[in-house]
Structures are given as C-alpha cells and as structure tokens.
Amino acid sequence: MAARFVTDTADHTRPPPPDSTGHRSRRRLYLLVALFLMTLVGVLGYIEYFLSRPVGAGPAGPALDAIAFTQVWSDQRVQVIGVGDSITAGLGARSTSHTFFNRLLENPNDEFTDMKGVCLSEVLPHLTSENFAISGSESCTHAEVIADTIPVYPDAYGIVLMTTGGNDLIHSYGRSEPRECAMYSATLEQALPWIESFRTRLARMLDELTAKFPKGCEIYLGDIYDPTDGVGDAPSVFLPHWQDGLAIHSRYNDVITEVAAQRDHVHVVPLHQTFLGHGSHCRQFWRSTYDANDPHYWFYTNIEDPNDRGYDAIRRIFLKTIVEKTKL
Numbered sequence: 001m002a003a004r005f006v007t008d009t010a011d012h013t014r015p016p017p018p019d020s021t022g023h024r025s026r027r028r029l030y031l032l033v034a035l036f037l038m039t040l041v042g043v044l045g046y047i048e049y050f051l052s053r054p055v056g057a058g059p060a061g062p063a064l065d066a067i068a069f070t071q072v073w074s075d076q077r078v079q080v081i082g083v084g085d086s087i088t089a090g091l092g093a094r095s096t097s098h099t100f101f102n103r104l105l106e107n108p109n110d111e112f113t114d115m116k117g118v119c120l121s122e123v124l125p126h127l128t129s130e131n132f133a134i135s136g137s138e139s140c141t142h143a144e145v146i147a148d149t150i151p152v153y154p155d156a157y158g159i160v161l162m163t164t165g166g167n168d169l170i171h172s173y174g175r176s177e178p179r180e181c182a183m184y185s186a187t188l189e190q191a192l193p194w195i196e197s198f199r200t201r202l203a204r205m206l207d208e209l210t211a212k213f214p215k216g217c218e219i220y221l222g223d224i225y226d227p228t229d230g231v232g233d234a235p236s237v238f239l240p241h242w243q244d245g246l247a248i249h250s251r252y253n254d255v256i257t258e259v260a261a262q263r264d265h266v267h268v269v270p271l272h273q274t275f276l277g278h279g280s281h282c283r284q285f286w287r288s289t290y291d292a293n294d295p296h297y298w299f300y301t302n303i304e305d306p307n308d309r310g311y312d313a314i315r316r317i318f319l320k321t322i323v324e325k326t327k328l
Contacts, residue, residue: 050236052283056296059112061274061313062320066118073123073328079156080105080120080129083209084142084163087222088133092300093311100306100314101131101161112312118319120159124328128156138167138181143201146208157328158217160209161318163271165198165252166224170304174240188244188251195248199255206259206266218326219266220318223253225275227299229282229289236280237303267325274317278310 082088082101090099097108106121121127132145142164171182178186180194209219227237232246253272260266277291278298284290298310306314 050284053280053297054283055298055307055309056294057309059114059312060278060294060296060298060309061316063114064118064316064320064323066114068323069118069122071123072125073326074157075126077126077128077156078120078124078159078328079153079213080127080159080161081150082129082131082133082161083146083150083205084133085137085167086133086135086305087163087166087314088131088161089135090133090311091135092302092305092307094308098308098311100311100318101129101133103311103315104161104318105129115316120319120322133163136167138171139164139198139201139205140168140181143205146205146212150209150212152212152214154214156213157215158209158213159322159326160217160219162209162219163222164202164205165256166304168194168198169224169245169249169252170239174242183248184245185240185242186244186248188247191244191248191251195251195255198252199259202255202259203262206263210263210265217265218322218328219260219263220269220321220325221256221260221266222269222271222314222318223256224249225271225279227275227279227303229276229279229287231281231287233280237299239303267321269318269321271314271317274313275306275310278313 086092088101090096090101093099095108096102097106102108103119105119105127107116107119132150134141134145137145168181168183170184172184174185176182178184178190180197183191183194186194206219206221210217226246226249228234230246232242234240234242234245257268260268275298277287277289278294278296280297281287281289282291282295282297285292285295296309298306298313300307300310
C-alpha cells in the first residue's frame with residue numbers, strides 16, 4: 001500500500017489570531033462601566049430634581065419699595081388683629097419675631113438690610129395688635145373664634161390679617177372619610193356642597209369682622225398656596241394620592257376671590273401665586289413655575305406651613321398688598 005503524505009501548508013510566519021475571550025471580557029467591562037455611570041447620573045439627577053429641597057438663605061419673596069415707609073401714614077389709633085390658622089399663628093418660623101404677623105408689625109433684630117424700617121409700626125405710631133389665630137384650625141373654628149372671642153374695637157381703625165381654608169383641604173390627610181372642613185381625598189362631587197358652605201361661612205366671617213370695627217377696617221385675606229407647585233401629585237409631599245385635590249383647591253381659591261370682590265375693604269393676598277415654584281418641584285427647571293432666582297423650598301417639615309424664608313415671603317406680599325390697597 002502506498003504511503004500517504006500530508007503536506008503542511010500552514011503559514012508559520014502569521015501571528016496567532018486574537019484572543020476572542022479577552023475581547024468579550026473587555027467589552028463587558030466597558031458596558032458595565034457605562035451602565036454604572038448612566039445609573040449614577042440618573043440617581044444623582046433624581047435626587048437633585050425630585051428629592052432635593054434646599055431651603056436656601058437670605059431674603060425671600062417680592063422686593064418692596066421702602067419709600068412708602070419713610071413717612072407716617074396716619075396718626076389715628078390702628079388695631080391689627082390676626083385671624084385664622086397656623087400660617088397666621090406662625091408655626092414653622094425660626095422664632096416668634098420671624099412669624100409673618102410679628103415681622104410685618106415690627107422688624108426683628110436680625111432683619112435683612114432691605115427691610116429695615118419697612119413695617120407697620122414705622123408708619124402707624126398708634127398701633128396695637130392681637131393675634132387670634134390657632135394652629136391646626138379649620139374655617140369652621142375660625143367662624144366660632146370671630147363670633148365668640150374677638151371683641152369689638154370701638155375706638156380704632158382695623159387692619160385684619162387672615163388666612164383660612166387651607167386646613168379644610170388638607171385635613172385629615174386621607175386617614176379618615178372626608179367631611180366638611182376636613183375633606184382630604186373627597187371627590188369634587190362630594191366636595192361641592194362643602195365648598196358652597198365655605199362660601200357662606202366666609203362671607204359671614206368677613207361681615208362679622210367688619211362689624212368689630214365701627215370706625216372702619218381693611219381685611220387682608222390670603223388665598224391658599226399649593227406645596228405641589230400646581231402639579232397636584234400629593235405623594236411628592238408624602239400624602240396619599242388625591243385625584244380631585246387640585247380641582248377642589250382651585251374652587252376654594254375661587255370662593256376666596258369672589259367673596260372678597262363683593263366687599264371694597266377686603267383684599268386678597270396672592271399667596272398661591274407667590275409660592276409657586278417653591279414647593280416639592282422647586283428644582284425642576286423645565287417647569288413653568290421654576291424660579292431661577294430662588295429655586296428653593298419655602299415649606300416647613302409638616303408640609304402645610306411655611307419655613308422661615310416662606311414667612312419672609314408672606315410678610316412681604318402682605319405688606320406689598322397693604323401698600324397698594326390701604327386708605328390710611
């Protein structure tokens with residue numbers, strides 16, 4: 001049998017093929033690194049734009065023209081009273097001197113430079129004050145306080161600083177069935193008769209407050225702000241989802257505007273507009289409410305009240321409204 005010869009035709013000068021296993025390992029490593037970086041950027045972005053709520057520092061709210069406070073407005077006796085809930089009572093302020101009610105009357109020792117001398121005691125030398133606001137109270141309680149507790153001031157012109165209605169919306173935080181003056185989680189249909197009751201109650205409160213001042217008065221009534229910046233996502237402020245929350249909130253503010261408009265001496269203070277962009281979405285630059293000059297959170301840890309900077313903003317917008325509307 002003839003022998004078989006196999007010719008070796010391999011090219012021993014060609015380099016060995018690349019290690020495909022090593023290439024795959026490097027590709028997996030690059031992919032893992034890229035995924036890690038993308039995840040890190042996503043997490044940091046979520047923290048910054050959805051969870052981060054820095055409060056900032058320094059003045060907050062609209063600037064005021066100090067010229068209006070350089071001369072006496074009136075020499076008559078003026079009685080200032082506070083009526084309403086924890087906003088007027090001052091829960092969440094750093095100290096009693098930093099509540100909007102007290103700061104509007106008199107500058108604290110650590111007042112911002114732009115607001116020194118910008119307060120009612122500078123322009124009303126015969127001013128006295130008393131605050132009847134109660135933290136945690138709803139408009140049903142405010143009606144009782146006005147009727148039963150606030151006296152008549154026969155010898156003084158009145159300035160009333162008032163916030164009401166906000167707790168009607170937020171209580172009882174979805175933990176119980178909704179009811180009048182505690183309607184959280186209600187449907188709009190359920191809330192409609194309670195909204196109309198608020199209309200009647202608010203009108204009565206304003207008329208009874210007016211009667212407390214035979215020499216005349218001005219009532220400055222704050223509307224209701226929104227800690228969700230108009231988005232309506234209650235979980236962003238750690239509350240249960242409320243489908244009709246924004247609609248009911250809007251109806252309450254409509255009632256405040258409409259009832260006030262029927263009385264020449266009652267003026268709405270726009271807390272809602274002032275606080276937009278300073279709630280749970282304050283860092284989200286793509287929203288129409290974003291405030292590039294002050295993208296900070298103005299709410300206290302309990303959500304429903306302002307923090308110290310929020311109270312500064314409230315003090316300023318109340319004073320601004322008073323300057324624009326007062327007859328003194």
